[in-house]
Amino acid sequence: MDVLKFECPDYLITISTASVNYAWDRFVRRVRSAAQTYCAYSSSRKGTLKLRDLPAGKNELVAQNDEIVPCEEWPQLWPVLFETCKYQFAVEFKQGLDISIEKQYPHVRHQLKSIGENFKFYSSSSDSGILVGDIDFLNSPGKFSFAFDYWDTDGLLHHEKMELYVASPKLDTKNDLQQIMALINQEYENYIYDYLTLTFSSFALQRSVKNNHIIWLSIFRSVVDEYFRNVRFVMSRPNNKPVRKTYHARPERIRRWSQREEERYRNMGQDAEMHYFRYEQTENTINTRENRFVKYTLHVLGKKFREVFSELGALPNVMDAEERQLLEDYQRQFKRLETSPFFQKVGEFEGFRQESAILQQRMGYSKIYKAWLMLKNSLELIDGKTDIGMKQIWELYEIWCFLVMKRLIAKVLGLDLQKPNNYVREDKSKMLNTIVKSEMTHVIEFDNVKNGDKVCLEYQHTYNRRTKEFSTTTTEQRPDIVVTIKKKDGFVLTYLYDAKYRVQDDARDGELDEGVSIDVADYPLPDAINQMHRYRDAIYYSMKTEVRPSAKEIIGGYILFPGRVVGDEIYGRYFYQSIRKVNIGAFPLLPAAKENEDDIIQCDLLERHLREILLEDSVYEHVKDSIPQKGLVYDTENVFVLIVDRDAYDDYEHNRLSMEIPLDINKGMFKIDSIDYFMFIVENASEGYYRVTNSRLRIKDDKLILALSLTDYQSFEFGFKDVAECDTKTIVSLRDLLNVR
Known part of the structure; x- marks a missing residue:
């Protein structure tokens, strides 16, 4: 059509x-x-x-x-x-x-x-x-x-x-995209701009000390032709300054005599024709402050352009031949003007002691001065007349998702990113900002002051055969965003997030929920969700079995996509329901409306998810809703249970960090080094459990004694919690014991 x-x-x-x-x-x-x-x-x-x-x-x-x-x-x-x-x-x-x-x-x-x-x-x-x-x-x-x-x-x-x-x-480029760019520019100034792009955006100028090559070149392209034209105009009609110069010559060459030299000539008589006499005359010179300034701009801008042009040399197969020829012509014009005889007669610029009316008002000079000021400016993220290329929107969306994760994690942990503190650590210098394409990684570490956990947020973390702690034996895996939570006891939880600037365009691309039209609802691509399954299958612990923590590596994988949410319909979508079932799914993520900018994002599902994984102390709560990775079996956390009556439980000194329990040697055998926790059970309920740091058997008074060293008592949130029925003095799975409906 x-x-x-x-x-x-x-x-x-x-x-x-x-x-x-x-x-x-x-x-x-x-x-x-x-x-x-x-x-x-x-x-x-x-x-x-x-x-x-x-x-x-x-x-x-x-x-x-x-x-x-x-x-x-x-x-x-x-x-x-x-x-x-x-x-x-x-x-x-x-x-x-x-x-x-x-x-x-x-x-x-x-x-x-x-x-x-x-x-x-x-x-x-x-x-x-x-x-x-x-x-x-x-x-x-x-x-x-x-x-x-x-x-x-x-x-x-x-x-x-x-x-x-x-x-x-997929999104409103005049509102959503502006907010995305503003957030990125706030964190990593000028990173959003790019050169040699298919489309461009227009921005207004603002005074700024910081400027990068992409911005400089974009402004330069808009003023360079007029700049060169005005430099040539100045060379043809320069600002002159009258100066008095002193010369010495024979009498026949002097046209205007001073009174003193005239008297000297008369006093010499006939010998006067043989002598030289001093005289002064007024001449115009082009060695003025304004012309020295023009020469200075040629030198500084020419040097800057050569730096940018040399960097562009890394893009020979991308740049159009005419574009390269045009830039080469600019380089030759700078050289030709800098070495012209006109500027050979002009001295070095030493600055202005006061404002120059000639620079601000005279034809040619005022345009050169204006171009100079523009090239010292940066760009403001509002509509204007300066055209500049932007990085592709999928890349901007990825980085924005990472920065949103940073702000949401800080919000959940109660940390203020605007105030310097020791609880948030990052090195922004590693975020690259250059014309030449390059991969970008970034790591931010948070201290969870509420429970002592260490939270690590990474952008484009790479898993491959060479990574030390966690690796993949197949191809390299590079999820966009990784959140790693290291518990106080060394337990490591890892969550993967992949930002996909794509939505399902055709109902035939994937199965929709019953009664939902693709024309109304936003769905992530099914292949994107399947990719999270592949991540979990490919990445595993490369540590040896005997030193590996009793935990799984990838707890969950989630897609972040530019989907809009209307009302409570999101709760019935399959990609959100699957998070509760298998910890793999998708979160819609777009900037909040202008009237709700403090919310950061439109839908709070991601923030609620982060509250669950960051503020929940019990590792069991993290693991219980997640299925194992394909081909892997997760170690079960075991608890040694002791059933006692109410009186015995009330009389027990709960601050004791050791326990000796007599065992019946005739009841069978069990592996004592598999005990992770110890729990009292009173009337099929428990108030909490201890972590076991050491367990051993010994003989005392001809009886077999199980000696347990205890630490970190963890109480349940609402007092006594019902537990599954079991025998006393046995080892059972903590998951099975607590999983009571």
Whole structure:
């Protein structure tokens, strides 16, 4: 279907795709009434714009301006380009093309080499033809500049451009994405920006000391042509300063005499013609403060550009050839201007003692000064006129999920991240921020002051054959987010989270809950949830059996996806129910609405989950709802039970850390080194249990005695708790003993 047509006297642009109906429906549910005025369109040529009438649900193109009155800008319209769709672009040139040689064929102009290579020109006559190609906007919402060049029969080169907007049906790019970027920028300044991207965003400038190469280059590209033009203007019409200079010459060469030298000449008589006399004259010089400043900007900006350009050299196969040629031309212009004879006569800049009216008001100088100030600025996350590339949205979503986890963990543990303390430790210097693509890892450690646990939050932790404590014997596993809880007794609990910027688009991609429509509900992709099963199967303890803790490594695995929640419907979704059953499932995660920014996220399910795993002291409560990893058998925690009557229990000194229990040698045998806990049972109920640190048998008065060393008494929350029926002086599973319905 055709979704957009733009026509001017020289050419017709047509954009088409298979279908946008599903993407439009989801987009409307995301942004509601804002959908019809969400974006704007513009063109370098005046013409007529037609869009598919998506708001009315009609399969026809509707003109957005009168053909008699062509326009260049069309604000407040609905989007027809979505990041989940692949589009075909066609530019049909009517006539007047110069295609006598292949070098002058029309071609698409973009920073990314792959975009230009996707397009091909086909001639239909000696002066007309069509330029066609495909563009896939996957994970790249934002503004898109469709630019192309062509030569006409008069030998003129035309640079044409049409700016479009690519919307996302998964989240609101003007609200949700802005909050995601703001949170990331707050933690890791300027990390969100990127170079050589398919789409871009527009931001306003703000004064900032910190600036990175990507921001600098984006601002530089917007001012460099005018900057060079004004430097040349200054060289042709420089600001001069009159200075008085002293010379010595013979009398016939001096035009203006001072009174003193004139008297000296008369006193010398006939010999005066043989002598040199001093004279002064006023001359104009270009060695002014303002010209020294212009020379200084050339030196500083040229040096900065060479640093950035050398870093871009690491991207030879990604950058378009014309883009590289343009940057090389900038480098040559800097060198040519810096070494020009004009600036050889200008001294070094030593700063200004006071403001210069010439820099602020005079033609040429004021524009150079403005460009200098802009290149010292950073970017503000509001709509503006500076275009800059952003990292792909899936990567931003991953990092945002990690930062949300950081804030939620701190919130649950009662820690204030704004106040420096010893309970939160992280090294932000390891978060890389550069033009060159590289993997990024980060570790944050928390102290749980409520129960003494150590909590570790990791971004992109790698499990492979070389990792020391936990490993995988198969391929490398790299979950996005890992939360590790180390209990006081050394017990280790690990939870995996994978951020997936994807939702199920088709009911055929996976099974839905009964009575639920894919057009209304957001579901994670089934393969993403299955991946969490694969993680649990692949990762296990690499420690030797005899030193391995009696615990499992992966307690649970969860998907974080951009799903919206309406009412209590989420509680019935299979991906949430499965968390309770097998500890594998999914949490919807999107930024909270502006009026509820303190909540951080829209749905509190993830926060409630973190409260359960971080604040629950009993390891049993963590493990009891989780199934073992495939092919593994988890060690059972055993308790030695002693059934006593109420009077004996009340008389017992509960602060004692040792216990001697006579055994009946004729009742059989059991393995005493398997005892983990000791518990009193009174009338089929217990008030708590001790951890056993040591157990041994000895003979005393011809009786077999079990000696237990005890520590860490753990009482149940609501007093006595019913336990399963069992015999006294036996070893039973703690899980079986407490699992009483």
